[in-house]
Amino acid sequence: SQELEQSPQSLIVQEGKNLTINCTSSKTLYGLYWYKQKYGEGLIFLMMLQKGGEEKSHEKITAKLDEKKQQSSLHITASQPSHAGIYLCGADGSTGTASKLTFGTGTRLQVTL
């Protein structure tokens, strides 16, 4: 079965600083999803990556899927208090169409003033 490891598990950054969260898979990734979750709330879709080398950006958040398709990184530029929350990566490890996702346990981000 596929396993996802996220690092770091938690992160405290000062407002305005850049940060990177990593997601490493035990198997080849056929789809990698990034979500943000506020405590006690639902998951907010951020981005989906499918091709090795693919990079997507939304506002100040950029995600990349490495060429060998077993790792993804999420980079936040000039962090703001609104970026605080738990970031989850989810992976589709099959070539089928079902998109059954396996998730990492999350990275908790705090942004201090």
Add this chain to the structure above:
Amino acid sequence: DAGITQSPRHKVTETGTPVTLRCHQTENHRYMYWYRQDPGHGLRLIHYSYGVKDTDKGEVSDGYSVSRSKTEDFLLTLESATSSQTSVYFCAIRDRTYEQYFGPGTRLTVT
């Protein structure tokens, strides 16, 4: 907003009672999913559906059943709830571009 609602949003039930959670979507997506989220385990797939009356098991399907009689509704049933099923349950849909969106969640407590 992917037009996903879940009901109830919160429920407390006793061990041994049946419980049904409902997921409703408004955009005719073919694929729907039920996940549970627990501390230390993250999100785990329970069951999923790829069409009306077409369902399959996920990673943690024991003790759960599902039904999909209409495209817009995907029901998750705990036939006889146990304390280990205390969790937050999320429904999700997958759109045609393979993006997967989640509902607001149902917090279930089994006492």
